[in-house]
Amino acid sequence: MLTVLILLFHLVVAVNSEWPPPEPCTGYCNSHDPSVIRHTNGTYFRFSSSNKVATSESLQGPWTPQPGFVDETTADNGGAGAPDVKLIGDTYYLYFQHSMHGESKYSNISVATSPDMSTGSWKVHGNLSIPSSPNYNKIDANILVIPAKDASEKESYLLSFGSFWQNIFQIPLRNPPLQVTNAKPTHLELNVTGELPYGENPSEGAFQFMWQPKGAVKPLFYLFFSSGYCCEKGSIDKGSEYKIMVCRSERASGPFVDKEGRSCLTQNGGTLIYGTQRQSSRGTVYAPGGQGVVYDKDVDGGSVVLYYHYIANFTNVHHPGTFGWNKLDFDTTGWPEVRTLLNPAGSNPTSTGIGTGTGTGAAPTSTGESSASRLSSPIARIIKLLHTISMVRYSFYTK
Numbered sequence: 001m002l003t004v005l006i007l008l009f010h011l012v013v014a015v016n017s018e019w020p021p022p023e024p025c026t027g028y029c030n031s032h033d034p035s036v037i038r039h040t041n042g043t044y045f046r047f048s049s050s051n052k053v054a055t056s057e058s059l060q061g062p063w064t065p066q067p068g069f070v071d072e073t074t075a076d077n078g079g080a081g082a083p084d085v086k087l088i089g090d091t092y093y094l095y096f097q098h099s100m101h102g103e104s105k106y107s108n109i110s111v112a113t114s115p116d117m118s119t120g121s122w123k124v125h126g127n128l129s130i131p132s133s134p135n136y137n138k139i140d141a142n143i144l145v146i147p148a149k150d151a152s153e154k155e156s157y158l159l160s161f162g163s164f165w166q167n168i169f170q171i172p173l174r175n176p177p178l179q180v181t182n183a184k185p186t187h188l189e190l191n192v193t194g195e196l197p198y199g200e201n202p203s204e205g206a207f208q209f210m211w212q213p214k215g216a217v218k219p220l221f222y223l224f225f226s227s228g229y230c231c232e233k234g235s236i237d238k239g240s241e242y243k244i245m246v247c248r249s250e251r252a253s254g255p256f257v258d259k260e261g262r263s264c265l266t267q268n269g270g271t272l273i274y275g276t277q278r279q280s281s282r283g284t285v286y287a288p289g290g291q292g293v294v295y296d297k298d299v300d301g302g303s304v305v306l307y308y309h310y311i312a313n314f315t316n317v318h319h320p321g322t323f324g325w326n327k328l329d330f331d332t333t334g335w336p337e338v339r340t341l342l343n344p345a346g347s348n349p350t351s352t353g354i355g356t357g358t359g360t361g362a363a364p365t366s367t368g369e370s371s372a373s374r375l376s377s378p379i380a381r382i383i384k385l386l387h388t389i390s391m392v393r394y395s396f397y398t399k
Contacts, residue, residue, distance in 0.1 A: 022324030027062030226289030
């Protein structure tokens with residue numbers, strides 16, 4: 001019996017020493033800083049840095065490359081990167097960064113609109129006129145749409161942005177969201193999880209997500225971000241590479257805290273939810289980040305989805321990365337956890353169910369339980385206990 005327990009312990013530790021690998025991706029899977037949205041006709045669109053577009057009938061592909069979303073011969077559109085797209089009313093809004101001299105300190109964020117995301121349909125409205133500051137750069141845009149509470153109000157829009165420097169800021173947008181308001185930017189997050197020489201405060205790529213997890217009395221606001229160094233491997237210490245973290249608040253503009261209750265602005269807070277896997281079933285998954293979050297009613301009968309880019313097997317340490325995605329569950333306290341699909345077939349391409357990140361959190365199909373806890377027998381209880389021990393062991397190891 002002792003031998004069995006030892007074997008079970010090592011099995012559980014092996015299983016839980018890494019996160020689930022990315023779900024399958026076929027076809028054109030090259031992507032950096034992806035933004036995924038589903039057209040009302042059911043087609044998935046994936047926009048990426050370097051003015052890249054791909055389409056598919058399902059998240060796993062096959063993905064087909066399409067022409068770029070803007071004309072880069074226009075000076076203000078050069079180097080179009082880190083796109084973020086949302087459907088607002090009956091118009092698609094796409095926010096993207098562009099820079100002069102290839103330096104983030106000369107960057108700006110612009111917006112384009114389209115009725116249907118078809119090639120050549122994007123109208124560029126120019127940059128958002130975010131005020132300049134020594135505390136932030138103007139890249140990595142993401143828009144949060146906050147629904148109106150009643151008929152007397154209009155929906156509102158908050159844009160997050162910033163990379164390294166003092167990390168992530170937020171500013172309100174006008175209605176329609178083509179320009180910023182006169183309000184001053186709000187500082188949302190400051191986190192240090194990497195080391196020099198590439199620069200201090202290595203967090204960026206904020207993604208705001210409004211969601212009401214099961215048991216919550218009202219929607220909560222989640223701030224997902226990438227922390228660490230994106231695409232280099234030679235001199236990056238283990239643990240300093242890109243990783244996906246999250247903070248949470250009851251208000252759209254903070255204050256944000258992590259799962260341990262630490263401030264994500266003043267106490268280096270941030271809960272790690274997905275990182276490097278050096279030996280997963282899909283090989284090495286290195287430095288995942290550039291993430292986004294959507295609700296898709298066709299994934300496991302209705303699920304939140306985390307998508308991102310990662311470096312596969314250390315074979316491509318520069319742009320572009322590889323597109324990855326996973327199911328995102330929420331635990332009993334409302335914190336997100338990356339999970340394996342219950343239905344490996346993924347999404348149903350005949351439906352039209354990606355939301356805009358403002359879902360109400362209707363009860364998901366998954367209960368958030370591990371596969372071990374669903375087993376029936378005394379051995380299942382032992383496995384569950386060993387699962388807990390292994391997670392404590394993993395937590396201690398990663399500190």
